[in-house]
Amino acid sequence: MATAIKTDILNAFLDKIDESNFSSLKEKAQQRLRETGLPGIKDEEYKFTSILRKIEKSIENFSCAAASELSEEDVQESLPQGFSGDYLVINNGKPELNLSKISSQHYKVTLLSEAENQTLGSIAKIEKDPFTALNSASFADGLSISVDKNSKIEQPIFILLFNKANQGEVINSRLLIEIGENAEVSFLENTISLDERAYFANQVVEVKASPNSQTKYAKLQNESRNAITVNNFETDIHRDAVFTSTVISLNGDMVRNNLSLNLLDSGCEGNMYGLYLLNGKTHVDNHTNVDHTKPHAESNELYKGILTDSSRGVFNGKIFVRQDAQKTNAFQQNNNILLSEDATINTKPQLEIWADDVKCSHGCTTGQLDEEALFYLQARGLGRDQARGFLLYAFAGEIMEYISDDSFRQQVIDLVQERLGSQI
Template sequence: MTTITKNKIADQILGLHPNLNKYQEIRKNSKAFLQDAGLPAPKEEEYKFTAISKKLDQVIKNFGPAHPADLDQELVQKEVFEGFEGDLLVFNNGIYQSELSRFTGQDYTFKVLELEEEGELGKIAKTEKDPFVALNNATFRSGVSIHVGRNKQIEKPIFLLFFNQANKGEIITPRLYIQVEDNAEVTFLENTVSLNDAPYFSNMVTEIKVAQNAHVHYSRLQAESRKAIVVNNFETDIHRDATFTSSVISLSGDMVRNNLTLNLLDSGCEGNMYGLYLLNGKTHVDNHTNVDHTKPHAESNELYKGILTDQSRGVFNGKIFVRQDAQKTNAFQQNNNILLSEDATVNTKPQLEIWADDVKCSHGCTTGQLDEEALFYLQARGLAKEQAKGLLLYAFAGEVLEKISDDSFREFVTIKVQERLGSSF
C-alpha cells in the first residue's frame, strides 16, 4: 500500500518519549492504536495531498523531544500586539511558562493538568479520529486546562502566545483543554512565533466544550518557521443555543495541516469557520474541516480563501455532515483561491453528505487569477501596477479578516497580511 512502513515513524517518535509518567491510561490506549494504525501512509485518502509521514521520515532521525528555550520578558513583550490588555498565557516549545505569563484569574481558572484530571482529555478529540491525535496523547509532556464558569462574561480576550525555537530539531506537543460553561462568553487569541528558522515538528491538540448558550470566539495566526512541519487538531463540542467562531490565518511553514472539527450537538447552535492562507516559496498548507450537524435547527457557515504564488501549495477539504435527525439545518461552505504563478497549485474538495430531507445547504469553490479588467481600471486611475495588485488582493482577503472579532488583534493581523501582500505578491 505504501513505501513507508506504517508504524515506522510513530515508533521512532514514541521511542524518543520513554519516561512520561502522567496520563498513563490515555497514553496506553493511544500507543495501542498507533501500533495498529500507524501514521497516515502517503496514499491514504485523508492525507493524499499532504504527505506528512513521508516528510517526517526524511528528518525525524535528527529530532528529539522539545525543552523550553531561552526566553525572557523583553522578548515576550515584543510579541504582544498594540492595544492588547487581557490575560497573556505564554508557551515555550509547547510548555506553559507561568513566570512569563500574566494571569489575573478573574472569572475563569487556568491550570496545568494533573494526573487525576486525565479523564478530561480525549473526550472531544478522540484517539481514533486522527493518528496525530493519538501521537499527541502518547507524547505530550504537559497539558493545560482553561475553565470559564457559568454566566461569566470575559470582557477582555485571553491571548495564547506560543514560542517555538529549535536547535537541530524539536518535537513540540502542545495540549489544550477548554471548557466554557452555560451562558458564558469568551474570546481566545492565538499566535505562534518562530524564533529561528531551524526545523521542528509541532503536533498540537485543542479540545473545546461550548456549553448551552455559551459563545466562544477563537482566532489564530500561524507564522511558522519555513522549515516547520505542523499538525493542528482542533475539535469542539457545541451544545444547545451556543455559538463557536473560528478564524485561522496561515502565513508560513514547510508543511502545515489544520484539522478543524465542529460537532453541532443540539438545536439552535451555530458554528462558524473562516480561514485565510497566504502562501509563497514552497509552503504547503492543508485545511481539513468537518462540520457534523446532529440535531435540527442548527447553522454552520464556512469561508476559506487562499492566495498562492511561487511553488506553494494549498489544500482545502471541507466536509459537512447532516444527520437524519438534523432537519431544518442551514449550512453554507465556500472556498475561493487566487493563483499568482504558474507553479502554485491548489487542491480543493468541498463535500456535503445529507441524510435529512428538509435542509438548506450549499457549497462551492473557485480557483483563478486576478481580474485583469479590475487591475486595468485601477491603473487607469493613477495607481501603479503593484499598488493596484496589492489593493485587489487585500480586498479579496478582507472578507475573512473582518470576521476576527477582537479589534486590536484584527488590526495586528491585517498589518501582517498587508506586509505580505506588499512585499511578496
Template sequence: MTTVTKNKVTDLFLENAPSFGSFLSLREESKQIVNEKGLPAAKDEEYKFTSVSKKLEQVITDFSTAKPIAVSKDTIKDHLWAGFEGSYLVFNNGIFSKELSAFENSGFGVQMLSESNAIALGSIAKAEKDPFIALNTIYFEDGIQISIPRGKKVDSPILFLFFNQANEGQIISPRILIEVAENAEATFLEHSISLDEAVYFSNSVTEIKVGQNSHVHYSRLQNDGSKAIVVSNFETDIHRDATFTSTVVSLSGDLVRNNLSLRLQDSGCVGNMYGLYLLNGKTHVDNHTNVDHTKPHAESNELYKGILTDQSRGVFNGKIFVRQDAQKTNAFQQNNNILLSEDAIVNTKPQLEIWADDVKCSHGCTTGQLDEEALFYLQARGIDKMQAKGLLLYAFAGEVLEHINDESFRNYIDGLVQERLGSNF
C-alpha cells in the same frame, strides 16, 4: 499483537515514546492506535495531498520531547502587538510556563492537566479519529485546562503564545483543554512564533467544550519559520443555543496541516469557520474541516480563501455531515483561491453528506487568477498596476479578516497581510 506500520517514522516515534506519570490509560490506548494504524502515508485518502510522514522522515533527527528554552519577559513583550490588552498564556516549546504567563484576577481558571481531574481530556479529541491526536497524547508532557465559569463574560481576550525553537528537529506537543460553561462568553487568540529558522515538528491538540447558550471566538495566526512542520487538531463540541467562531490565518511554514472539527450537538447551535492562507516560496498549507450537524435547527458557515504564488501549494477539504435527525439545517461552505504563479497549486474538495430531507445546504469553490477587468478599471483611474493589484488582493483577503473579533489582533494581522501583499506578491 502484530505491528502494522505504514512507514519508518511510525516505528521511530513508538521506539522513542517518553514515559509520563499522568493519563497512563489514555497514553497506552494511543500507543496501541499508532501501533495498529501507523501515521498517515500517501495512500491514505485523508492525507492524499499532504505527506506529513514523508516530510518527517526527511527532517526529524531527534525523536524526543523538546525542552524549554530561554524565553524572557522581554521576548514576550517584543511579540505583543500594539493595543493588546488581556491575559496571555505562554508555551515554551509546547510546555506551559506559569512564570512567564499573566492571567491573575482574569475571571477564568487555569490548571495544569496533571493537577486537574480533566475528565473530558480525550473525549472531544478522540485518539482514534486521527493518528496525530494519538501521537500528541503519547508525547505531551503536560498541558493546561482553561475553565470559564457559568454566566461569566471574560471581557478581555485570552492569548496563547507559542514560542518554538526545538533543537535537532525535536517534537513540540502542546495540549489544551477549554471548558466554557453555560451562558458564558470568551475570546481566545493564538500566535505561534519561531525564534529561529531551525527545523521543528509541532503537533498540537486543542479540545473545546462550548456550553449551552455560550459564545466563543477563537482566532489563530500561523506565522512559523520556513522550516517548521506544523500539525494541529482542533476539536469542539458545541451545545444548545451556543455559538463558536473560528478564524485561522496561515502565512508561513514549510508544511502546515490544520484539522478543524465542529460538532453541533443540539438545536440552536451556530458554528462558523473562516480561513485565509497567503502562501509563497514552497510553503504547503492543508486545511481539513469537518462540520457535523446532529440535531435540527442548527447553522454552520464556512469561508476559506487562499492567495498563492511561487511554488506554494494549498489544500482545502471541507466536509459537512447532516444527520437524519438534523432537519431544518442551514449550512454554507465556500472555498475561493487566486493563483498568481503558474507553479502554484491548489487542491480543493468541498463535500456534503446529507441524510435529512428538509435542509438548506450549499457548497462551492473557485480557483482562478486576478480579475484583469477590475485591474484595468483601477489603472484607468490613475492607480499604478502594483498598487491596484495589491488593493484587489487585499479586498479579497479582507472578507476573512473582518471575522476576527478582537480589534487589536485584527489590526496586527491586517498589517502583516498588507505587508505581504505589497512586497512579496
C-alpha cells in the same frame, strides 16, 4: 519501502515517549498507533499532504524539545501593539505560568497534570486522526482552561506558543478548554518560531462549548520556513451555543489543520473562516468537518486562498447532516486566486445529507486576478503593483474582519499588507 518508512518513523516517536503522566490515555493511544500506523500518501485523508516524507527529510532527533530560555521581554515583544488582555505562555509545548498573565477571576488555568477532570481525550478522540493519537501518546503536560458559567471575559485571552528545535525537534502542545454555560470569551493564538531550524509541532486543542455560551478563537500561523505543523482542533458545541473559528495561515514548510465542529444540539451555531496567503514552497492543508446531529442548527464556512511561487494549498471541507438534523442551515465556500503557473490548489468541498428538510450549499472557485478590475484601477492613477495589492487585499480582507480584537486584527493586517505589497 513506504511501509518501512512509516514504521521506522512511528517507532522513532514511540521510543521517546514520556509515560510519567496520563498513563491510561497514553497506553490507549500507543495501542491505536500500533494498529493503524501514521498516514502516508496512500491514505485518502493525507494523499496531498505527505507529512511523513517531510518528517523523514527534515527531522533527525525525535526527542521532545526542551523548554527554551524565555524572558518577560520576549513575551511582551510577541504581543500585538496595544493588546491589554491576559496571556498564556507555552514554551516548546510546556506551559510557563510564571511568564503568563491571568488577571480575571472568571476563569481558571491549571496544568493538565493537576486538573481534576475526566474530559481530556473525550472530545479529540484518538480514533479521529493518527496525529491526535500521536499527541495523546507523547505530550508531557498542557493547560486546562475553565471559564465560569454566567461570566463574560471582557478582554481576549492570548495563547502564545514559542517553538524552537532545542536538543530535540518534536514539540507536543495540548489544550483543554471548557466554556461554562452562558459564558462569553474570546481566544487569540500565535505561534512564534524562535529560530529557523526545522521542528515538528503536533498540537491538539479540545473545546467544550456549554449551552448558550459564545466563543471566538482566532489563530495566526506565521512560523519559520522550516516548521512542520499538525493542528487538531476539536469542538463540542451544545444547545444554543455559538463557536467561531478564524485561522490565518501565512508561513511554514508544511502545515496541516484539522478543524472539527460537532453541533450536538438544537439552536447551536458553528462558524469557520480561514485565509491562507502562501508563497515560496509553503504547503498548507485545511481539512474541516462540520457534523450536524440535531435540528435547528446552523453552520457557516468561508475559506479563501492566495497562492504564488511554488506554494500549494489544500482544502477539504466536509459537512454532515444527520437524519435527525432537520431544519439545518449549512453554508460552505472555498475561493482561491493563483498568481503563478507553479502554484497549486487542491479543493474538495463535500456535503452529505441524510435529512430532507434542510438548506445547504457548498462550492469552490479558482482563478486569477480580474484584468478588467486591474485596468480600471490603473486608469485612475494607480500603478500596476499597487492596483494588484488593492484587489488582493479586498479579496482577503473579508476574512480578517472576523477577528474581533482590534490589536490582533491590525497585526494580521500589517502582515498581510506586507505580503501583498498593498498600501492601504
